[in-house]
Amino acid sequence: MLxxxxxxxxxxxxxxxxALYRRLIPATPTIPRCTTPMLQTSQSSSYGSGDEKEEREYRGSVTVGSIWFPLGSIRPDLYQLPEELSEWALPDGSAVxxxxxxxxxxEREQLVVSLLxxxxxxxxxxxNVTLVKLQLLPSDDRRHRQAKARRKGCHPQFNDTFVFQVSxxxxxxxxxxxxxxTVDHxxxxxLVGQVMIPLRHSELKETAGKVQWRDLDNESDQPLSQNGDIQxxxxxxxxxxxxxxVVLRARGLQCCSVCAHVSLKIHTQVVRNKWTTVAKGNNPSFNERLTFRILPMQLDTAxxxxQLQQPSTEEPVLLGIVVIGPFMYARGRELEHWNDMVSKPQELVRQWHPLGSADTVQELQ
Known part of the structure; x- marks a missing residue:
């Protein structure tokens, strides 16, 4: 009984x-008063199509009985990109x-970059795998974004979007x-090439969301020096x-393995020596970062x-040398590189430098 x-x-x-739930939740959903119902049979497409089924593909909606309410619409023609390679304007010559x-x-203070x-x-x-590194200058050298191509070949596709916060x-x-x-095995x-795009408010408004193109600057087109170059x-x-x-890479060398020796000199005294790891090939890549401590008042005397050296069991073989500094030590491209570094503290100043012969060491000492 219990x-x-x-x-x-x-x-x-x-x-x-x-029974309580039935009274709280009605069987027919309520429609907000600010929403104006539109009859399903009387609405036609605003994009030149009167077919009701075709319009449903363009519009999101909710249907209540025989009445449907539009939730918004999209324009597919705004998101279509050329499919055939011939529709993309190819550059003349060997430009990328x-x-x-x-x-x-x-309103959000954001720069949206769509890499296509x-x-x-x-x-x-x-x-090879193709990469594109994006960087907003002036900024720290470590703050960059990277996109990887979705397929290999001469015409790689990225279809990535990046957001940079800028006031x-x-x-x-x-x-x-x-x-x-490009990344080898x-x-x-x-480095294939690079492009620098100055940002302007007026130009960003005119070209907002429009597909643009730029030809990359290829630094390898510069003539090689007799002893090779270092970047x-x-x-x-x-x-x-x-x-x-940052010792990036070298080119035009006549050796199998090489390392870079970087020394900081103040007046005639060497205060610090640093070396990179050994890289192989005639066009080796180092991509190594070396830091030195120096006071602002010492910039005019430092x-x-x-030096690029070939390691050996006894003494390293000197392949080439370059001195970068103020007017007291350097001229031409080396002097310009040093002055740009001092005048542009927020930028990473990159430059190719021709290597001098081993006889230059005797002149510097």
Missing amino acids: LFGLSVYLLWRKRLTQ RLWFALRYQQ RATNLPVQCQG NSCVDHCSLKMSMY QKKHH VTLNYNQSLHRLTV CLTL
Whole structure:
């Protein structure tokens, strides 16, 4: 009798709860008063199609009985990109072209960069992975974004979107830098080219969301020197008293393995020596960052000496040397590189330098 009474009580509670839910939640959903219902049979497409089924593909909606309510619409024609390669304007000659779109959202203070694809890569890059590094300058060298191509070949596709936070007052003083690399089977990065795009409020409004293209600047077109060249990036942080030297790569060398020896000299005294790891090949890639401490008052009396050496069991063989510094030590491209480093503390100043012969060491000592 006790179990029977308990079962009857639970059944009564269940029916009472269901009846309560029916009163709280009506069977027919309520429609907000601000929404104007539109008859399904009287609405035609605003894009030139009167077919009701075709319109449903363009519009999102909710249907209540015989009445449907539109939730918004899209324009598929705004998102269509050329499918055939012939529809993308190919560059003349051996230039590499990069396709992208820029949009600046002023209310959010965000720069949206859509990286689409690249065309006309060199044939030797067909089997390599293609990367594009995006950087908003002036900024720290470590703050960059990277896109990887979805397929290999001479015309890789990216279809990636990146967001950079930049205030309205700083947009006109910034530039977008995009550098393209190919990665070989040894995981070495080889620079294909780069492009620098100055940002302007007026131009961003005119070209908002529109597909653009730029041809990359290929630094390898510069003539090689007799002893080879070395590519170096310099940056000086005055507040931290830190001089940063990034040894990127070298080219035109007549050796199998090489390392870079970087020394900081103040007046005639060498205060610090640093070495990179050994890289192989005639066009080795180092991509190593070396830092030195130097006071601002010492910039006019200091210089950097970079030597490329071939390791050996006894003494390393000197392959070439270059001195970068102020007017006291350097001229031409080396002097210009040093002055740009001092005058542009927020930028990474990169430059190719021709290597001098081993006889230059005797003149420097």
